Amino acid sequence: MATGFIVRKNQYYDSVFLMGVNNRLSQIQGVQQTAVLMASEKNKELLVNFGLHGEEIESAQPNDLIVTVIAETPQIVETVLANLDQALISQEASAPASHLHSLEEGLVEKPFANLAAFSIPGEYVYREAMKALEANLNVFIFSSNVPLEEELKLKQFASEHKLLVMGPDCGTSILGGVGIGFANVVRNGTIGVIGPSGTGLQEFTSQVHNAGYGISHAFGTGSHDLSDEIGGVTTLMALDALETDEQTEVIAIVAKPPGQKTLHHLVARLKNCTRPVVACFLGTPPEDVNTNSGILWARMIDDAVLSAIQVSGKRESTPGIQLTETEHGLARQTRAKWSSEQCYLRGLLAGGTFCHQSQQILLEAGIEVYSNAPLKPQYKLTHPDHSYKHTLIDMGDDAYTLGKPHPMIDGTMRKQRILAESYDPSVAILLLDFILGYNASMDPVGELLDAIVEAKQRMQQHAGDLAVVASICGTQEDPQELDLQAKLLQEAGVILFHSNAKASLFCCELLKPAKEV
Structure with missing residues (x-):
C-alpha cells in the first residue's frame, strides 16, 4: 500500500465541489x-488520525487545498495526483454556475427573503451567519465544525433579535411545508416537531405523514443545541414559535439525551406549555425526568409519533411498538438458517440518530453492542473499520465523511463495508437503513443492492444465511418513491421494516438465543 499527498496554497473550493472532485479521483x-478537502484544523486532525501527516500538512492554512491518496502502488498515487488539475477542470465544467457570489447580492435579487442557508466550512460560519442575522434573516446552518462559543454567540444574538438559528450541523427543517436540507415530502397538518437531528426529524415527520396526519413545522436546531454549553436556545425559541402558531395543535420534541442542566430547564418550560407536548429524549433514564409533569413521554421515535397523532386526532391510546406474531415466527425461521458459527450483528447506518436508537434498544434488551459512536464508553471500538462482536457503525461520522459525501448521498463507503463484513463467518445479521427525501441519493437501494446480494451469496457458500434487516425512512411522495425502493429490497430477500426501532426490535428477537455468546 502506498500513500501520498499534495498541498495547493490559496486554492479554495466549497465542500460540495470537492466531493465531486474526490469522486472522480477515487x-x-x-x-x-482519496480525500480532497480544505486544510481546516478539523480536517487536518482527521488526516492525522488516518495516519496521513507531514510538515506541509501541519503548516497548511484553511484556504489551502489538500489532496491525499492511498493506493496499491506509488505509481498509482503519482497518477492520481497528476490528474488533479484535470479533475478540477472537469468538475468545474459540470458544476452549475451561479451568478450570485455573496449574501449582499442575494438580498438584492430577493429583497423580501427572511431565511439564509449556509453550507460552508465551519471556520467561516460565524462571520457569514452574523451578516445574515444583522440583515434580519433567520439562519439555517448545515455546516458542522463550528466552535461552540461561536454557535452560542450567534444564537444569543438571534434570540435578542427574535430570529432563529437552526444549526450548526442542522440536517433538516420543514417550515410551512418547505423542506430545507434533507427533508421528506410530507403533508401539512397540526403536529409541530423540534429536534437537533436530521434523521430523527425525518423519521418522525415521515411516520406522521404515512399514518395519514401532517406537519405544521419541523424545526431543526443543530446537534449541539441541547448541550449544556448552548442550553437549548433554539429549541426554546422554536417551542415559543410553535406554541403561538395557530395551525399547531400538538408539539413533539425528538432528541438524543440533553445535558442535565438543559434537560431540567427544558422540562420546566415544557410543563408550562399551552399546547400538549410529546417528549422523546432517546435513552434518557426515567429518573431524570418527571413523568407526572403532564408531558407525554416517549421512549422511541415511533412511540412519539403514536402519542402525537393520538392527541392530534383525538384517538384513544394504542399499545407501544412491538413485534407481531408473524414477525416472531419470521425470526424463528431466520435463525434456523444460520450455521452454528453465526451469532453476531453488524449494523451499517447512515443516520446518526438511528445508530443511537438501535444501540439503545439493543442495550435495553441486554445485548452488548460496540460502536464508533457508543452510548457507553466501554463499548467504544478500537477502530471504526474493525467490527467487534455485535457492532453498530454510524457511517455518517467524520471518520467516514472526510472529503467524501455523506452516506445518505453516496453509498460507496457502505457498499465496501457490507462486502467486508460478509467475509466474517460469525456474522448472522446485517442491519441497514435507507433514507429517502430531498438531497438524498436518488436510488439509495440501488446503490447497495449488488453488495447485499453478493454478501448473502458469499455467506451462504461459507456459513449459513445472512439475515439482512433494513428500515426505510420516507414517503411515497419523495423523489425516490417509497414503494419502489421497498420492492427492490424485498425482492433481494431483505427483511424490511418502515421504522428503525421496529427493525432493531426484530434484531433483538433474532439474537435472543445468542445473547450470552
Missing part, C-alpha cells in the same frame, strides 16, 4: 481511498 483503478 474512480482511478488501484485507488483505495
Whole structure:
C-alpha cells in the first residue's frame, strides 16, 4: 500500500465541489481511498488520525487545498495526483454556475427573503451567519465544525433579535411545508416537531405523514443545541414559535439525551406549555425526568409519533411498538438458517440518530453492542473499520465523511463495508437503513443492492444465511418513491421494516438465543 499527498496554497473550493472532485479521483483503478478537502484544523486532525501527516500538512492554512491518496502502488498515487488539475477542470465544467457570489447580492435579487442557508466550512460560519442575522434573516446552518462559543454567540444574538438559528450541523427543517436540507415530502397538518437531528426529524415527520396526519413545522436546531454549553436556545425559541402558531395543535420534541442542566430547564418550560407536548429524549433514564409533569413521554421515535397523532386526532391510546406474531415466527425461521458459527450483528447506518436508537434498544434488551459512536464508553471500538462482536457503525461520522459525501448521498463507503463484513463467518445479521427525501441519493437501494446480494451469496457458500434487516425512512411522495425502493429490497430477500426501532426490535428477537455468546 502506498500513500501520498499534495498541498495547493490559496486554492479554495466549497465542500460540495470537492466531493465531486474526490469522486472522480477515487474512480482511478488501484485507488483505495482519496480525500480532497480544505486544510481546516478539523480536517487536518482527521488526516492525522488516518495516519496521513507531514510538515506541509501541519503548516497548511484553511484556504489551502489538500489532496491525499492511498493506493496499491506509488505509481498509482503519482497518477492520481497528476490528474488533479484535470479533475478540477472537469468538475468545474459540470458544476452549475451561479451568478450570485455573496449574501449582499442575494438580498438584492430577493429583497423580501427572511431565511439564509449556509453550507460552508465551519471556520467561516460565524462571520457569514452574523451578516445574515444583522440583515434580519433567520439562519439555517448545515455546516458542522463550528466552535461552540461561536454557535452560542450567534444564537444569543438571534434570540435578542427574535430570529432563529437552526444549526450548526442542522440536517433538516420543514417550515410551512418547505423542506430545507434533507427533508421528506410530507403533508401539512397540526403536529409541530423540534429536534437537533436530521434523521430523527425525518423519521418522525415521515411516520406522521404515512399514518395519514401532517406537519405544521419541523424545526431543526443543530446537534449541539441541547448541550449544556448552548442550553437549548433554539429549541426554546422554536417551542415559543410553535406554541403561538395557530395551525399547531400538538408539539413533539425528538432528541438524543440533553445535558442535565438543559434537560431540567427544558422540562420546566415544557410543563408550562399551552399546547400538549410529546417528549422523546432517546435513552434518557426515567429518573431524570418527571413523568407526572403532564408531558407525554416517549421512549422511541415511533412511540412519539403514536402519542402525537393520538392527541392530534383525538384517538384513544394504542399499545407501544412491538413485534407481531408473524414477525416472531419470521425470526424463528431466520435463525434456523444460520450455521452454528453465526451469532453476531453488524449494523451499517447512515443516520446518526438511528445508530443511537438501535444501540439503545439493543442495550435495553441486554445485548452488548460496540460502536464508533457508543452510548457507553466501554463499548467504544478500537477502530471504526474493525467490527467487534455485535457492532453498530454510524457511517455518517467524520471518520467516514472526510472529503467524501455523506452516506445518505453516496453509498460507496457502505457498499465496501457490507462486502467486508460478509467475509466474517460469525456474522448472522446485517442491519441497514435507507433514507429517502430531498438531497438524498436518488436510488439509495440501488446503490447497495449488488453488495447485499453478493454478501448473502458469499455467506451462504461459507456459513449459513445472512439475515439482512433494513428500515426505510420516507414517503411515497419523495423523489425516490417509497414503494419502489421497498420492492427492490424485498425482492433481494431483505427483511424490511418502515421504522428503525421496529427493525432493531426484530434484531433483538433474532439474537435472543445468542445473547450470552
